[in-house]
Amino acid sequence: MDIERLISDRALSISASGIRRVFDLGAKLKDPINLSIGQPDFPVPDPLKSAAISAIQNNANGYTVTQGIAGLRTRIAAHLKADLGWQVDTRPSAEADPSAPGLLVASGTSGDLLLAFLALLNPGDEVIFADPYFVMYPHVARMVGAVPVMCDTYPDFRLTAERVAPLITSRTKLVLLNTPSNPAGVVASESECHRLLELCRSKGVLLVSDEIYDEFTYTDAREPGARGELGRRCPSPGRFQDAERNVLLVRGFGKTYGCTGWRLGYAAGPRRIIEEMSKLQQYTFVCAPAPLQWGVIPALDYDMSPHIDAYQKRRDLVVRTLSPHTHVAAPGGAFYAFPQVPERLGLTATQFVEKCVGRNVLVIPGNVFSARDTHFRLSYATDERSLLRGLEVLAELMQGG
Ligand code: PMP
Numbered sequence: 240m241d242i243e244r245l246i247s248d249r250a251l252s253i254s255a256s257g258i259r260r261v262f263d264l265g266a267k268l269k270d271p272i273n274l275s276i277g278q279p280d281f282p283v284p285d286p287l288k289s290a291a292i293s294a295i296q297n298n299a300n301g302y303t304v305t306q307g308i309a310g311l312r313t314r315i316a317a318h319l320k321a322d323l324g325w326q327v328d329t330r331p332s333a334e335a336d337p338s339a340p341g342l343l344v345a346s347g348t349s350g351d352l353l354l355a356f357l358a359l360l361n362p363g364d365e366v367i368f369a370d371p372y373f374v375m376y377p378h379v380a381r382m383v384g385a386v387p388v389m390c391d392t393y394p395d396f397r398l399t400a401e402r403v404a405p406l407i408t409s410r411t412k413l414v415l416l417n418t419p420s421n422p423a424g425v426v427a428s429e430s431e432c433h434r435l436l437e438l439c440r441s442k443g444v445l446l447v448s449d450e451i452y453d454e455f456t457y458t459d460a461r462e463p464g465a466r467g468e469l470g471r472r473c474p475s476p477g478r479f480q481d482a483e484r485n486v487l488l489v490r491g492f493g494k495t496y497g498c499t500g501w502r503l504g505y506a507a508g509p510r511r512i513i514e515e516m517s518k519l520q521q522y523t524f525v526c527a528p529a530p531l532q533w534g535v536i537p538a539l540d541y542d543m544s545p546h547i548d549a550y551q552k553r554r555d556l557v558v559r560t561l562s563p564h565t566h567v568a569a570p571g572g573a574f575y576a577f578p579q580v581p582e583r584l585g586l587t588a589t590q591f592v593e594k595c596v597g598r599n600v601l602v603i604p605g606n607v608f609s610a611r612d613t614h615f616r617l618s619y620a621t622d623e624r625s626l627l628r629g630l631e632v633l634a635e636l637m638q639g640g
Contacts, residue, residue, distance in 0.1 A: 253378050258603055261592070265601045272629040274617045275601040277421070279497040279574065281546050284538075287496055291534030299533055303526045305517050307344025307505070311532050315342060315505055318539045323477045323488075327507055332514055340483040341513030344532060346524045348451045348491035348504035351516070353379055354523070355447060355487055355506060358515035359412055360385035367406050368415040369398040371422050371577060371608040373449070376415060386410070389610065396423035396568050396577065400434035407438075413445050414438075416476065419452040419460070419572025422608045422616035424554070426460035426571035432476040440485050445512070447487045448476050451504070452573040454495040454543055457551040460571025473572065487512060492535045495543060501531040550574055553619040553626060560630040564637035574620040577605070579613055581637050587612045591636065598632045 258275065265271050294300075306312065309329070316327040319342075328339035335341070345351040352375065360366065362384030368376050370389035377387040388411070390402050398416055407414075416435060418427040427435070439446040456473035472478075477488050491504035504527075506516060520526070557576050561567050566579045580591040588604035589612055595602055606612035617633070619626050 249382060252381065258374065258607060261601055261603050261607075264596050268596070268599055268601075270599075271596075272600045272621075272625045272632070274619070274621060274626070274629045275603050276618050276620055277575075278499045279494060279546070279620050280622060281497050283496055283498045283501075284541050284543075286537040286541060287498065287534050290537050291501075291530050294530035294533030299530050301529060303529045303532060305521045305526050306342070307527060308529070308532045311344060311536050312342055314536055314539055315344070315507075319488075319507055322472065323475065323482070325477065325483050325507065328510075332510070335510065337510055339510065340507050341510040341517075342505060342507045343513050343517050343520065344503065344505045344527050345516075345520060346504075346527045347493060347502040348449065348489055349375060350502070350520075350524055350527070351489045351491075351504045351506040352376075352447075352449065353382075354516040354519050355413075355489070355512070356380060356383045356385065357519050358512060359445065363410060364412045365408060365410045366413040366415055367403055367411060369396065369417065369420065370610055371396065371420075371605065371614070373417055373421045374608060385412075391610075393611065393613075394566060394568065394579075396420065396425040397431060398427065398435065399431055400438040403435065404438055407442050407444060411442070411444050413447050415447045415449065417449040417451075418474065419450075419456055419570075420575075421452070421573055422575050422603070422605075423568055423577040424570025424573040424575040425568060426456055427474055427476075429462040429474040429478070432474050433479055436476040436479055436482060436485060445487055445509075446476055446485055447489060449489045450475060450477075451489070451491045451494055453490060455547060455550060455574060456572040457547075457554060483507070484509060492538055496535065496538050496541070498531075498535070501528065501534065503527055503531055503535055550619070553623065556623075556626065557617065557619050557630065560634055561637070564634055574618055576617050576619070577608075577614045578617065578633075580615060584637070584639060588615045591615060594636055595633065598636065600629045600632045602629075602633070 312329040319325040328335040367388045369392045380387040453473040487508035493499035570576045592604040603616040605614035
């Protein structure tokens with residue numbers, strides 16, 4: 240049988256993730272210094288592990304309602320109230336206040352994003368996001384037949400209203416903000432969030448805010464927030480008056496609690512959209528993994544700040560070590576930096592990364608995340624000794640070593 244004939248144009252149009260290619264290169268190295276990893280290096284907190292284990296032992300292994308188990312939904316709703324002032328109504332749709340935001344627990348933040356795209360985008364509709372971008376965005380847009388519109392944000396990687404406004408057309412349905420960002424670690428300021436929200440409102444466009452790294456926002460990038468009584472937090476477009484009518488908030492548990500393999504994320508926002516996403520989840524993912532939904536109920540009461548503080552110190556080390564040699568846009572969050580390959584070297588990022596691999600260091604070339612190939616992504620979610628050794632090699636290579 241000609242299996243090749245059976246493969247869809249959709250699948251053929253997508254090449255394997257460039258991150259995978261770096262992993263493959265790394266697999267050939269003996270004990271590489273791996274600065275390419277997009278997940279935390281700390282273990283899942285014990286209360287989460289215990290809650291997941293108990294759920295399995297207590298037979299919570301079957302399907303759950305598609306929106307997620309009540310105990311988790313209630314806990315997330317309380318968190319969104321305390322954090323953003325949102326009044327999420329977790330009751331079933333028939334009973335819920337139609338003007339209150341809805342909430343859906345899905346299989347990872349990726350699951351929420353896919354469902355949002357499926358629920359909102361017709362073929363030919365446009366979705367705007369920053370270049371450089373999280374690798375999934377353009378592919379998922381194309382998978383649903385939509386058109387990814389990339390907004391060039393070099394050299395500071397800030398998705399501002401001024402940059403987005405000229406890209407909005409009558410086909411634009413979504414603007415997708417990712418803050419703190421992957422791959423640059425850049426955190427949008429409160430006023431940038433506000434201006435973007437106002438722009439989207441004025442154009443009738445939904446602002447999707449991918450805040451999977453929200454807890455990894457370092458002290459210098461935190462702001463008091465529009466509803467100042469909520470304290471210093473990760474800036475979010477969700478913090479402004481009535482934002483829940485225009486913002487689809489997407490957050491997750493994987494990065495914050497080191498449980499990326501548990502595949503748990505959630506989306507909150509306009510109830511109509513959440514309803515459509517839930518319907519689509521019913522016929523695709525069905526529900527997020529049941530025992531792991533139980534596992535993350537204690538998460539939002541668990542203090543991750545010692546880990547976040549440690550990551551902030553690593554961020555400082557990265558910026559301190561590389562800034563004398565190249566431009567590093569201030570990474571206020573996540574666990575990435577996106578330094579420029581010094582122009583004087585005359586190398587593309589791919590060529591520079593090959594040199595890094597030759598010195599046993601793995602980082603990811605910019606063209607995996609961007610139309611340009613001038614920068615590289617470095618993840619500091621790795622132990623400090625490896626990070627130090629890796630940074631020394633990068634600094635040497637940047638000096639032509
Ligand atoms: N958004 C961004 C910006 C990410 O970096 C990632 C993971 N790398 C995701 C979403 C997907 O996360 P999850 O594992 O929860 O699907």
